[in-house]
Amino acid sequence: METSPPATRISDLAAARPDFFRGLNPEQEAAVRATQGPVLVLAGAGTGKTRVLTTRIAHILAQGLARPWEILCVTFTNKAAREMRERTVALVGAAAEGLSNLGTFHSIAAQILRRNAELVGLKSSFTILDDDDQTRLIKAILEAENVDTKKWTPKSFAWHIDQWKNKGLTPDRVKNDEGAAFAGGRGVKFYQMYQDRLRILNACDFGDLLLHNLELLTKHPDVLERYHQRFRYVLVDEYQDTNVAQYLWLRLLTNADRNLCCVGDDDQSIYGWRGAEVDNILKFERDYPGAKVIRLERNYRSTQHILAAASGLIKANAARLGKTLFTEQAGGDMVRVQGLWDGAAEAQFVAEDIERQKKAGRKWSDMAILVRASFQMRAFEERFVMLQIPYTVVGGPRFFERAEIRDALAYLRLIQSEDDDLAFERIINVPKRGIGDATVQKLLQSARLAGVSVMTAVRDLIETDELPGRAKTPLIGFLRDYDRWREQAKQVAADELIDRVLTDTGYYDMQRADKTSGQTRIDNLKELGDSMQAFDNLEAFLEHVSLVMDLERDNGASSVRLMTLHAAKGLEFPVVYLPGWEEGIFPSQRSIDENGLRALEEERRLAYVGLTRARQEARISFVANRQVYGRWTSQIPSRFVDELPMENVEAASQTGYQSSGGWQSQESRWDRAGYEPNYTKRATDNDLSGVDMSRLRPKSAPHRPSAPPKPSAKNFKLGERVFHIKFGYGIITEMEGNKLVVNFETSGDKKVIDSFVERA
DNA sequence: TCCGAGCCACTTTTT
DNA sequence: GTGGCTCGGA
Numbered sequence: 001m002e003t004s005p006p007a008t009r010i011s012d013l014a015a016a017r018p019d020f021f022r023g024l025n026p027e028q029e030a031a032v033r034a035t036q037g038p039v040l041v042l043a044g045a046g047t048g049k050t051r052v053l054t055t056r057i058a059h060i061l062a063q064g065l066a067r068p069w070e071i072l073c074v075t076f077t078n079k080a081a082r083e084m085r086e087r088t089v090a091l092v093g094a095a096a097e098g099l100s101n102l103g104t105f106h107s108i109a110a111q112i113l114r115r116n117a118e119l120v121g122l123k124s125s126f127t128i129l130d131d132d133d134q135t136r137l138i139k140a141i142l143e144a145e146n147v148d149t150k151k152w153t154p155k156s157f158a159w160h161i162d163q164w165k166n167k168g169l170t171p172d173r174v175k176n177d178e179g180a181a182f183a184g185g186r187g188v189k190f191y192q193m194y195q196d197r198l199r200i201l202n203a204c205d206f207g208d209l210l211l212h213n214l215e216l217l218t219k220h221p222d223v224l225e226r227y228h229q230r231f232r233y234v235l236v237d238e239y240q241d242t243n244v245a246q247y248l249w250l251r252l253l254t255n256a257d258r259n260l261c262c263v264g265d266d267d268q269s270i271y272g273w274r275g276a277e278v279d280n281i282l283k284f285e286r287d288y289p290g291a292k293v294i295r296l297e298r299n300y301r302s303t304q305h306i307l308a309a310a311s312g313l314i315k316a317n318a319a320r321l322g323k324t325l326f327t328e329q330a331g332g333d334m335v336r337v338q339g340l341w342d343g344a345a346e347a348q349f350v351a352e353d354i355e356r357q358k359k360a361g362r363k364w365s366d367m368a369i370l371v372r373a374s375f376q377m378r379a380f381e382e383r384f385v386m387l388q389i390p391y392t393v394v395g396g397p398r399f400f401e402r403a404e405i406r407d408a409l410a411y412l413r414l415i416q417s418e419d420d421d422l423a424f425e426r427i428i429n430v431p432k433r434g435i436g437d438a439t440v441q442k443l444l445q446s447a448r449l450a451g452v453s454v455m456t457a458v459r460d461l462i463e464t465d466e467l468p469g470r471a472k473t474p475l476i477g478f479l480r481d482y483d484r485w486r487e488q489a490k491q492v493a494a495d496e497l498i499d500r501v502l503t504d505t506g507y508y509d510m511q512r513a514d515k516t517s518g519q520t521r522i523d524n525l526k527e528l529g530d531s532m533q534a535f536d537n538l539e540a541f542l543e544h545v546s547l548v549m550d551l552e553r554d555n556g557a558s559s560v561r562l563m564t565l566h567a568a569k570g571l572e573f574p575v576v577y578l579p580g581w582e583e584g585i586f587p588s589q590r591s592i593d594e595n596g597l598r599a600l601e602e603e604r605r606l607a608y609v610g611l612t613r614a615r616q617e618a619r620i621s622f623v624a625n626r627q628v629y630g631r632w633t634s635q636i637p638s639r640f641v642d643e644l645p646m647e648n649v650e651a652a653s654q655t656g657y658q659s660s661g662g663w664q665s666q667e668s669r670w671d672r673a674g675y676e677p678n679y680t681k682r683a684t685d686n687d688l689s690g691v692d693m694s695r696l697r698p699k700s701a702p703h704r705p706s707a708p709p710k711p712s713a714k715n716f717k718l719g720e721r722v723f724h725i726k727f728g729y730g731i732i733t734e735m736e737g738n739k740l741v742v743n744f745e746t747s748g749d750k751k752v753i754d755s756f757v758e759r760a
Numbered sequence: 761t762c763c764g765a766g767c768c769a770c771t772t773t774t775t
Numbered sequence: 776g777t778g779g780c781t782c783g784g785a
Contacts, residue, residue, distance in 0.1 A: 375771085
């Protein structure tokens with residue numbers, strides 16, 4: 001995007017703001033000044049990475065090395081892009097507004113693709129599908145191919161497609177992997193069909209934005225050359241989170257000058273499960289020979305004990321570049337570890353501590369609870385409601401994913417573009433117009449046959465006798481409305497338009513009839529309208545919505561933050577609570593089952609991320625008993641607890657925790673350190689007789705304590721019959737080390753770890 | 761077309 | 776334990 005010269009003359013910048021470098025430490029300054037050639041900045045948690053990136057941009061501009069639009073700066077989230085822009089503006093003023101190529105991978109890729117769409121067989125007006133559209137489309141394809149969509153769910157296939165796209169694989173390049181075996185080896189074929197359908201619909205999913213870019217830039221050297229001339233400096237945030245496609249994209253776009261600066265932290269790579277390759281950052285020096293590597297290790301966030309605890313923990317990981325954070329804030333509180341009886345006790349403990357902190361002068365928003373998985377949040381929410389502690393769940397269901405918002409957007413999309421068949425399908429019978437499934441299928445089929453959009457097919461069909469009158473009448477009415485909205489779209493603002501559509505169609509009435517949550521939905525729709533006012537036209541708004549799936553909503557009042565560890569990355573709080581540090585929960589058993597050691601290291605990085613969010617206090621807790629999916633299970637402390645360096649950790653007294661003992665071959669030190677057992681008889685691995693569980697356990701459900709994992713192999717044999725707490729009885733069909741494949745009687749083949757099954 | 765029973769699955773999640 | 780989805784009957 002060419003932009004007129006910025007209001008501030010760039011040559012004035014250095015004179016106007018000679019103080020870019022003030023307050024930077026020597027490493028940060030080196031990272032800013034090393035403008036030429038490849039640079040990897042290994043920025044540990046809380047070491048001022050964003051500051052380096054923004055100052056670097058400012059410096060490049062001030063030196064006159066590039067004009068704003070010649071800097072390509074990519075982030076993962078819109079929030080990060082926004083923050084980067086704001087902070088750069090703060091440094092260089094209006095010049096930063098010309099940074100038209102500062103954005104997320106997806107938004108920049110979309111920009112490039114819109115400008116060159118024809119070259120990869122799309123029209124520049126292509127629509128960007130979200131997850132929901134994607135899943136519906138896949139479902140339609142699978143059903144048309146007579147696939148049992150209960151066994152082979154559209155969601156799981158969508159996941160495979162994403163994984164392929166993350167790796168930069170088009171259908172012709174997919175190997176015989178797990179996804180290819182989908183529905184009896186037809187995975188690749190369905191992938192191809194899906195891509196074909198997208199092209200007909202003139203649509204892209206998120207993965208396509210990158211994938212089509214790769215095709216475009218590889219097959220059209222002239223286009224690539226143009227971008228090489230444009231992008232003189234490339235900056236990448238959170239490099240450890242890049243997937244293969246993004247990695248290739250960056251390699252392509254970096255020109256012969258190799259002015260590439262990647263900032264990241266291998267210890268904070270927590271998105272491997274969605275395609276991120278820690279390897280990208282680990283092999284940077286090999287990819288870009290002669291690269292400068294600058295380590296930022298001076299931490300400005302946390303106290304000494306917190307930092308040392310986190311550092312000690314992450315040392316257990318093998319695959320890392322190695323950094324040691326240090327701080328000048330000596331002392332401070334030690335990390336506290338607290339064992340508790342069960343989930344309710346844990347919630348109570350945390351809530352009471354939060355109240356104590358509040359009384360001692362902290363704000364609610366100074367405190368955050370970071371959990372591994374969202375199901376853990378409920379216990380805390382219940383407690384907070386009871387005690388009237390204000391809290392906010394960060395993350396969670398997104399505004400634009402709500403059904404009513406998606407309905408409204410589908411109307412807008414259809415008005416914007418008659419070809420948007422997916423939008424048509426979504427709203428043609430919402431609210432109910434008496435156009436049932438049979439009619440819709442007929443319309444789709446007829447459109448497919450004629451090779452036209454569904455709207456065109458509707459216009460054609462109502463001229464014929466092919467549709468029964470009861471379907472025809474509402475369709476004629478719908479078309480009349482539709483044509484009117486299209487006219488109005490040219491005259492009224494987008495928010496006004498949507499209001500009319502929702503009124504005309506009876507959508508508001510339909511919601512008003514719903515006494516339970518209708519009003520909330522109407523409020524959400526009003527909010528949608530408000531957010532549209534900032535856009536000049538419908539097109540701009542829809543582009544924004546498809547790429548920026550978040551809506552800035554300030555949470556007003558101060559409240560305790562409750563979120564997943566993943567959502568906490570990049571944030572910081574004076575006080576952080578880290579509950580649920582138990583084997584199986586954190587590290588997550590499922591992760592380990594699926595990806596073994598690789599996943600375990602990622603879980604450990606997650607623990608590292610959690611700890612390093614804390615500025616002054618970090619409180620870890622675990623429980624002896626937890627109800628998981630309605631079943632009581634006895635828990636053992638996470639191995640991460642044992643990996644914390646003892647000298648930085650304080651085990652709180654007055655616990656109700658009685659260790660189950662010996663969860664590893666060596667005795668866990670938490671068996672001894674500072675605990676005051678409440679129960680006289682010691683609970684062992686398989687015997688909880690000394691523990692009064694009856695008050696906790698529902699009488700109807702027979703209690704079956706889960707077998708704690710043991711490192712020692714149980715010497716199972718192929719063909720042996722085993723029992724698994726979750727899957728029941730089955731026969732071992734494959735074995736590899738401690739990993740088993742068991743054919744369960746009720747749930748078929750599953751991969752499990754031997755310690756989780758017993759001889760039947 | 762709507763509603764209730766039954767069945768299933770159930771980690772993390774941006775764009 | 777729970778929510779989401781499908782299927783079958785009214």
